[in-house]
Amino acid sequence: MPIEFKLPEHVENQTNLSKMLAVQVMRKISRHYDEHEHERPWEYINVIWPFMQQIEAADLKRSMRRNGGNGSKPKEGKKRPSTANVRLLHMIEALSWGDAGIYLDTPSSALAGAAINAVGTPEQKERFLKRFTEGEPKWGAMAITEPQAGSDTSAIQATATLDPETNEWVLNGEKIFVTSGSLAGKESPGIIVVWATLDRSLGRAGMRSFVVEAGTPGMTITKQEEKLGIRASDTVSIVFEDCRIPYDNILGSAELVKPDEKKTKGFKGAMKTFDASRPMVAASAVGIARAAFEFTRDKLAEQGITIPEYAPHHQLSAIQCDLIQMEMELKAAWLLTIRSAALMDAKQPNSIEASMCKVKAGKAVTAITQKCVELLGPLGYSREFLVEKWMRDAKINDIFEGTGQINTLIVARRILGYSRRELK
Amino acid sequence: MYSFNKTDEQRMLTDTVNRFATRTMRKVYREAEEGGAIPAEIIDTGWELGLLPASLPEDYGGFGEYSVLNGALYAEELGYGDFAIALEMLRPNQVAIPILLCGTEQQKEQYLPLFCDEEMPKVSAAFLEPTILFDPADLATTAAEEGDNYLLNGKKVMVIDGDEAELLLVYAREESSGQTQAYLVPTDAPGVIIGERDKWMGFHALKTYTVEFENVAVPKHNKLGGEQGIDLHKILNSSRIALASLAVGVARGAYEYALDYAKEREAFGEPIAHRQSIAFMLADMAIEVDAARLMTWEAAWKIDETGAGAHDAFLAHRYAADMALAVTDSAVQILGGHGYVREHPVELWLRNGRGIAVLLGAALV
Numbered sequence: 001m002p003i004e005f006k007l008p009e010h011v012e013n014q015t016n017l018s019k020m021l022a023v024q025v026m027r028k029i030s031r032h033y034d035e036h037e038h039e040r041p042w043e044y045i046n047v048i049w050p051f052m053q054q055i056e057a058a059d060l061k062r063s064m065r066r067n068g069g070n071g072s073k074p075k076e077g078k079k080r081p082s083t084a085n086v087r088l089l090h091m092i093e094a095l096s097w098g099d100a101g102i103y104l105d106t107p108s109s110a111l112a113g114a115a116i117n118a119v120g121t122p123e124q125k126e127r128f129l130k131r132f133t134e135g136e137p138k139w140g141a142m143a144i145t146e147p148q149a150g151s152d153t154s155a156i157q158a159t160a161t162l163d164p165e166t167n168e169w170v171l172n173g174e175k176i177f178v179t180s181g182s183l184a185g186k187e188s189p190g191i192i193v194v195w196a197t198l199d200r201s202l203g204r205a206g207m208r209s210f211v212v213e214a215g216t217p218g219m220t221i222t223k224q225e226e227k228l229g230i231r232a233s234d235t236v237s238i239v240f241e242d243c244r245i246p247y248d249n250i251l252g253s254a255e256l257v258k259p260d261e262k263k264t265k266g267f268k269g270a271m272k273t274f275d276a277s278r279p280m281v282a283a284s285a286v287g288i289a290r291a292a293f294e295f296t297r298d299k300l301a302e303q304g305i306t307i308p309e310y311a312p313h314h315q316l317s318a319i320q321c322d323l324i325q326m327e328m329e330l331k332a333a334w335l336l337t338i339r340s341a342a343l344m345d346a347k348q349p350n351s352i353e354a355s356m357c358k359v360k361a362g363k364a365v366t367a368i369t370q371k372c373v374e375l376l377g378p379l380g381y382s383r384e385f386l387v388e389k390w391m392r393d394a395k396i397n398d399i400f401e402g403t404g405q406i407n408t409l410i411v412a413r414r415i416l417g418y419s420r421r422e423l424k
Numbered sequence: 425m426y427s428f429n430k431t432d433e434q435r436m437l438t439d440t441v442n443r444f445a446t447r448t449m450r451k452v453y454r455e456a457e458e459g460g461a462i463p464a465e466i467i468d469t470g471w472e473l474g475l476l477p478a479s480l481p482e483d484y485g486g487f488g489e490y491s492v493l494n495g496a497l498y499a500e501e502l503g504y505g506d507f508a509i510a511l512e513m514l515r516p517n518q519v520a521i522p523i524l525l526c527g528t529e530q531q532k533e534q535y536l537p538l539f540c541d542e543e544m545p546k547v548s549a550a551f552l553e554p555t556i557l558f559d560p561a562d563l564a565t566t567a568a569e570e571g572d573n574y575l576l577n578g579k580k581v582m583v584i585d586g587d588e589a590e591l592l593l594v595y596a597r598e599e600s601s602g603q604t605q606a607y608l609v610p611t612d613a614p615g616v617i618i619g620e621r622d623k624w625m626g627f628h629a630l631k632t633y634t635v636e637f638e639n640v641a642v643p644k645h646n647k648l649g650g651e652q653g654i655d656l657h658k659i660l661n662s663s664r665i666a667l668a669s670l671a672v673g674v675a676r677g678a679y680e681y682a683l684d685y686a687k688e689r690e691a692f693g694e695p696i697a698h699r700q701s702i703a704f705m706l707a708d709m710a711i712e713v714d715a716a717r718l719m720t721w722e723a724a725w726k727i728d729e730t731g732a733g734a735h736d737a738f739l740a741h742r743y744a745a746d747m748a749l750a751v752t753d754s755a756v757q758i759l760g761g762h763g764y765v766r767e768h769p770v771e772l773w774l775r776n777g778r779g780i781a782v783l784l785g786a787a788l789v
């Protein structure tokens with residue numbers, strides 16, 4: 001494929017659908033769920049669920065095919081290059097333009113699904129992911145963060161021990177800030193992928209992820225967070241107390257390897273899910289930024305302040321410079337994001353590109369939304385408009401899925417060829 | 425589709441120019457800068473690459489097809505080599521591309537074969553003016569109709585190799601319409617006064633001149649595009665892409681240099697790149713270079729594909745100009761005092777990087 005910047009038609013059609021949903025459903029309930037934290041936006045959930053089932057079914061089929069499972073083989077020669085990631089990216093961008101908090105309530109296997117698709121066995125995929133293609137809305141969640149382990153995932157304290165008598169894993173520990181944790185673990189028959197250590201002395205090499213199904217005894221939702229933004233999104237703490245799960249719920253191999261030996265597949269697999277999820281977070285950031293930018297641009301246009309197609313610098317007012325700055329940052333972030341997803345579709349490595357777009361989009365959305373509040377004056381700051389909400393929503397994108405600094409660190413290590421030890 | 429891979433031909437193009445940049449331009453740029461002249465053999469070698477003929481159609485003696493995107497690709501490599509030599513290499517583009525884009529059939533047939541010769545043609549453009557509020561759409565240089573001629577009056581700067589030029593493409597405000605138009609002016613026409621050599625902050629290796637026009641009579645058929653004239657913004661789009669690409673090249677050079685240096689240089693018992701305050705600067709530089717390149721490619725692709733893309737090109741140029749300044753400045757900062765002395769190239773790249781924002785019209789692809 002040569003250098004090209006064209007949205008394929010089928011992606012455009014799907015994106016238009018998301019846009020419609022954003023305008024006709026999400027924007028109308030945006031403020032309500034911002035002011036009624038912990039209520040669930042069923043208007044949105046029920047509408048999007050049928051679409052998500054289709055996407056989940058296609059993902060599952062593709063992933064089974066990779067395992068050499070019972071999915072049908074693609075026809076020779078007729079293969080169209082995959083656009084799955086670019087398509088998802090555009091959908092997330094459009095839905096986040098609608099409302100980023102509500103978007104996070106999308107019923108789907110989410111990060112849990114990504115982890116299982118990346119390293120799961122065909123049996124696990126069937127057992128855990130099939131449910132997202134049928135029946136009532138369900139959620140997936142990923143529980144890594146703990147009170148004492150955020151950016152530093154190697155500090156995870158939660159343990160998994162094997163009970164040889166019952167051949168079950170026994171989980172103990174506390175997870176915090178689990179997105180959709182209550183929806184996945186309590187309010188629907190969903191799944192949660194939980195990171196725990198088999199052997200603390202091994203650091204990262206001792207870490208594994210486990211699938212815990214909703215309602216498993218010993219798993220308790222202990223707290224619902226109250227947040228700055230994305231208030232429609234469900235964020236909870238979960239405590240595991242002798243929570244027993246079947247042996248086959250471990251993702252990847254249970255065999256432990258010393259840290260100085262080859263890296264274990266389990267941990268690598270988990271890190272790979274970040275390569276897929278970071279572009280999606282960046283896309284959400286871009287969606288919010290575009291919402292704020294377009295709203296501000298249009299409001300200012302009503303007052304006669306517009307962006308010229310081109311003009312020498314000295315003919316631009318300060319507000320026009322601000323608008324142009326925002327437009328540039330938005331474009332830069334979006335193009336970096338698209339690149340990272342397109343690489344994934346082309347089955348090329350994208351770790352550094354994924355972190356690059358996450359850094360850029362996290363910064364851009366923060367700066368753009370903050371500027372929009374300022375440019376719209378007292379009304380920008382008012383809760384009458386959504387701009388102040390978008391500014392509050394925006395900030396999370398520079399925090400979760402690796403903070404801006406952590407992703408910068410990843411980029412830095414890559415370009416310098418440094419290990420964790422050389423660049424802390 | 426979204427795709428970011430060069431075609432085989434494009435890869436060959438960039439590899440060739442990259443080889444010229446690293447093996448030839450990089451060998452001489454400092455001496456050229458200090459001596460105030462680019463060695464003639466370097467210019468000849470560069471011209472032999474045939475970049476311009478490769479963008480001109482066969483009908484006019486070339487062997488390719490015009491593509492702004494290809495221009496962006498080779499300009500980045502030239503910028504990576506050296507900004508001054510890059511501007512010199514792009515000098516014939518300043519005349520050929522406006523003729524290709526806006527010329528009448530007769531003008532194309534008459535002039536374009538000039539650019540497919542073995543010798544680099546002695547042509548240049550007169551666009552920038554010595555003013556602080558430069559506006560390409562409202563020039564101070566004027567063209568007034570008088571009988572069968574236009575009379576040109578005004579003062580231009582940044583006329584590359586103005587001392588040797590035989591033919592100039594001069595931009596002026598056409599008095600009857602108030603629009604910017606372009607005129608092909610032989611330098612031996614009465615009233616063309618080649619003045620002093622300009623002195624710029626950067627690219628000292630490049631000879632550029634102030635040129636004055638005093639009642640220079642230009643026959644009407646030398647107005648580019650005939651009666652209809654030019655589409656100024658088509659020409660400026662090409663310049664925006666050229667400058668943005670040069671900026672990406674300059675910045676990429678500075679980023680790579682600073683990266684290598686930071687891994688070598690030790691302070692407090694460790695390479696300085698072991699510190700986040702250095703490593704994070706480098707990461708941001710890498711991200712910004714990529715972002716500016718993607719914006720430039722997107723704008724160039726749009727121009728080629730649809731003819732639109734003026735706003736994208738405007739944004740790309742603006743973004744790349746800011747980026748080039750920030751990245752070259754960071755490179756100086758990472759080298760510390762050593763970045764401030766002329767033994768290392770980064771101080772020159774900072775001076776050159778600053779120019780991107782203000783040189784609209786001075787390079788075309």
Ligand SMILES: Cc1cc2nc3c(=O)[nH]c(=O)nc-3n(C[C@H](O)[C@H](O)[C@H](O)COP(=O)(O)OP(=O)(O)OC[C@H]3O[C@@H](n4cnc5c(N)ncnc54)[C@H](O)[C@@H]3O)c2cc1C
Nearest residue numbers: 142143144145150151177178179399400401402403405424
């Ligand atoms: C709304 C919300 C939803 C979330 N959803 C999930 C979820 O679904 N699943 C999940 O597992 N987690 C989730 N998280 C957790 C999130 O990923 C973490 O908060 C994040 O990784 C940062 O960890 P921390 O909060 O402990 O900050 P810390 O790790 O304590 O970091 C504090 C500050 O120090 C900086 N810092 C840390 N280490 C370095 C370093 N080496 N170099 C430079 N700077 C450094 C950080 O960038 C940050 O600025 C969520 C968080 C929120 C707020």
